[in-house]
Amino acid sequence: MKAALPALCAVALLLIFWELVCLSGLVPAYMLPSPVQVVQAMVNDRALLWEHATITLKEAAIGLVVGVVIGVAFAALMDSFEVLYKAVYPILVMTQTIPSVAIAPLLVLWFGYEMTPKIILVVLATFFPVTVGVLEGFRSADKDAIALLRSMGAGKWKIFRYLKAPSALPQFFSGLRIAAAYSVVGAVISEWLGGFGGLGVYMTRVKKAFAFDKMFAVIFLISALSLLLMRLVDVGERVCMPYRFLNTSSQKGRNDK
Amino acid sequence: MDKLVIEGVSKAFDGRAVLKDINLTVRPGELVCLLGVSGGGKTTLFNIIAGLLKPDTGRVLIDGQDVTGRPGQVSYMMQKDLLLPFRTIEDNVALPLLLKGMNRQEARRRAGELFGEFGLAGTEKQYPAQLSGGMRQRAAFLRTWLFSQNVALLDEPFSALDPLTRRSVHRWYLDVMDRIHLTTCFITHDVDEAVLLSDRVCLLTGHPGSITHELTIAQPRPRPEDFNLSVEFLEYKRKILSIINGEKQAVK
Numbered sequence: 416m417k418a419a420l421p422a423l424c425a426v427a428l429l430l431i432f433w434e435l436v437c438l439s440g441l442v443p444a445y446m447l448p449s450p451v452q453v454v455q456a457m458v459n460d461r462a463l464l465w466e467h468a469t470i471t472l473k474e475a476a477i478g479l480v481v482g483v484v485i486g487v488a489f490a491a492l493m494d495s496f497e498v499l500y501k502a503v504y505p506i507l508v509m510t511q512t513i514p515s516v517a518i519a520p521l522l523v524l525w526f527g528y529e530m531t532p533k534i535i536l537v538v539l540a541t542f543f544p545v546t547v548g549v550l551e552g553f554r555s556a557d558k559d560a561i562a563l564l565r566s567m568g569a570g571k572w573k574i575f576r577y578l579k580a581p582s583a584l585p586q587f588f589s590g591l592r593i594a595a596a597y598s599v600v601g602a603v604i605s606e607w608l609g610g611f612g613g614l615g616v617y618m619t620r621v622k623k624a625f626a627f628d629k630m631f632a633v634i635f636l637i638s639a640l641s642l643l644l645m646r647l648v649d650v651g652e653r654v655c656m657p658y659r660f661l662n663t664s665s666q667k668g669r670n671d672k
Numbered sequence: 673m674d675k676l677v678i679e680g681v682s683k684a685f686d687g688r689a690v691l692k693d694i695n696l697t698v699r700p701g702e703l704v705c706l707l708g709v710s711g712g713g714k715t716t717l718f719n720i721i722a723g724l725l726k727p728d729t730g731r732v733l734i735d736g737q738d739v740t741g742r743p744g745q746v747s748y749m750m751q752k753d754l755l756l757p758f759r760t761i762e763d764n765v766a767l768p769l770l771l772k773g774m775n776r777q778e779a780r781r782r783a784g785e786l787f788g789e790f791g792l793a794g795t796e797k798q799y800p801a802q803l804s805g806g807m808r809q810r811a812a813f814l815r816t817w818l819f820s821q822n823v824a825l826l827d828e829p830f831s832a833l834d835p836l837t838r839r840s841v842h843r844w845y846l847d848v849m850d851r852i853h854l855t856t857c858f859i860t861h862d863v864d865e866a867v868l869l870s871d872r873v874c875l876l877t878g879h880p881g882s883i884t885h886e887l888t889i890a891q892p893r894p895r896p897e898d899f900n901l902s903v904e905f906l907e908y909k910r911k912i913l914s915i916i917n918g919e920k921q922a923v924k
C-alpha cells in the first residue's frame with residue numbers, strides 16, 4: 416500500500432487540477448465535464464452502466480479464459496516441437512499486426528451481433544501475450560536443472576511438469592497481466608463496432624447524444640474494470656508463487672525486474 | 673564384482689579433446705576421490721558416468737552392466753546445488769521419490785524422516801532462497817541420497833562451505849559414509865579433503881585429461897579425529913603435491 420502512495424497522490428493532484436480548470440471556465444463545460452460531474456453522471460446512470468458492464472465483463476472474461484488456454488497450449492506445443500515453432504510462430508506474429516478494428520466488423524458479419532464475435536476478438540487479442548510469455552518461460556528453465564532431472568531418470572513429460580511448467584510461471588503472469596488489460600478493451604471495441612449491449616454500445620449511444628459527462632463516466636469505468644482485472648492477476652501471482660515474495664536479503668521479487 | 677568400471681573413455685568438444693582414455697575401477701563401498709585442476713574435465717567425466725553425455729569412445733559399466741549413455745543409474749550431486757526455487761525444501765528433497773512415482777504424502781514422509789540426520793530440521797517448509805549455502809548443500813546431498821542408486825557421484829560437494837563449516841561437514845560425511853555403505857566418487861580441488869575423505873585418490877591431469885596416478889589411502893575407516901594432523905596424512909599430501917608439481921614442471 417505504501418508503495419502506491421506517490422501514484423495515488425499524483426492522480427489526486429491531477430484530478431484537482433482538472434476540477435480547477437473546469438471551475439475557472441477556461442473550457443466550455445459541455446465539452447470538458449469536471450471530475451465531479453463525471454462522478455455524478457456515473458451515479459445517475461449506474462443501473463444502466465452496470466447492465467452494460469456485466470455484458471462487457473462476461474465477454475472479456477470468457478475471451479480471456481479461452482485466450483489463456485489457447486495461449487498456453489500453443490506455447491507448450493511450440494516448445495515441444497521445434498518444427499511447429501518454426502512453422503506457426505511467424506503466423507501468430509502476423510495475426511498480431513492486423514488491427515482489431517479491421518477484423519471486428521468482419522467477425523460481426525460472420526457471427527452476428529451477439530456475443531460470439533466479441534469473444535473471438537478478445538481471444539485473438541489475449542492469446543498472443545500469453546503464448547509469448549509462456550514460451551519464453553519454458554525456455555528460461557535452467558539447463559543444469561534439466562540435466563539433474565535427466566540424471567534422475569526423468570523423461571520429457573516429467574521435466575516439463577516438474578521444471579519447465581513452474582519455471583514459466585513468472586512469464587505466464589506477465590503475459591496474463593497484459594492479456595487482462597487487452598481483454599476489456601477488446602470487448603469494448605468490438606461492441607462499439609456492432610452489437611446490442613455492453614459498454615461499447617453504451618459509448619456509441621452517449622456519443623450520439625453528445626453527453627460528454629457520460630462519455631467520461633464510461634471511460635473511467637472501463638479503465639477501472641481493466642485495473643481490477645490486473646489486480647486480480649497480481650493476487651493470483653502471489654498465491655501461485657509465494658517464493659517470489661519472500662522477505663530474504665537477496666529478494667528476487669517483482670521489484671527488481 | 674566391481675561396482676563401477678570405466679573403460680577407455682574419451683571425449684572431445686568441437687574437436688578439442690577433453691578426456692583421453694580414462695580407465696577407472698571402483699569396488700563396492702569404496703570412496704574414490706577425483707582430484708584435478710579446474711577445466712581438467714572432471715565434471716565432463718561425471719556427466720558421462722551419469723549417462724548425460726555420450727563418450728566418443730569407451731563404456732561405463734555398473735555391476736557389470738553396460739550403462740553408457742543411460743541416465744538414471746547413479747545418484748548425481750552436481751557442482752551447483754540446483755535446488756528448484758519454486759519448491760519448498762522438503763519438496764525439493766523428495767523430488768527423486770516423486771520422479772520414481774511415489775505419491776506426494778509418502779515422498780514427503782520418507783524425506784522428512786531424514787531431515788534431522790542431515791542437519792536440516794525445521795527447514796521443511798522453507799524455500800531455497802531462505803537457506804544458507806551450507807544448508808542448501810546439505811539439502812542437495814539429502815536429495816542425492818534419496819535417489820538411492822548405490823553409486824553416488826558428488827561434484828565438489830563441499831566447495832560452497834566456509835572452512836569452519838567444512839570441517840564439521842567432513843566429519844559428518846565420513847560418519848554417514850561409515851553407516852550407509854555407499855559407493856562414492858567425489859570431485860575436489862582440495863588435497864586435504866581428498867586425503868581425509870577417500871580410500872583412493874585419482875589424479876586427473878593433463879590436456880586432454882587422463883588419470884595418471886592413483887594413490888590408496890591405507891588408513892582404515894572410521895578414521896581418528898586427528899587423522900589430518902598425523903604423519904601419514906602429511907606424507908600422502910606431500911606425495912600428491914609433488915606429483916602435481918611434477919606435472920606442472922613437465923608442462924613447462
Ligand SMILES: Nc1ncnc2c1ncn2[C@@H]1O[C@H](COP(=O)(O)OP(=O)(O)OP(=O)(O)O)[C@@H](O)[C@H]1O
Binds near residue numbers: 686
Ligand atoms: N557441453 C560442453 N560443450 C563444450 N565444451 C565443454 C562442455 N562441457 C565442458 N566443456 C569444456 O570441457 C573442459 C572441461 O570442463 P569440465 O567442466 O569437465 O572441467 P572441470 O574439471 O569440472 O572443471 P572445474 O573444476 O572448474 O569444475 C572445459 O574446457 C570446458 O570448457
Ligand SMILES: [Mg+2]
Binds near residue numbers: 714715716751827
Ligand atoms: Mg567441474
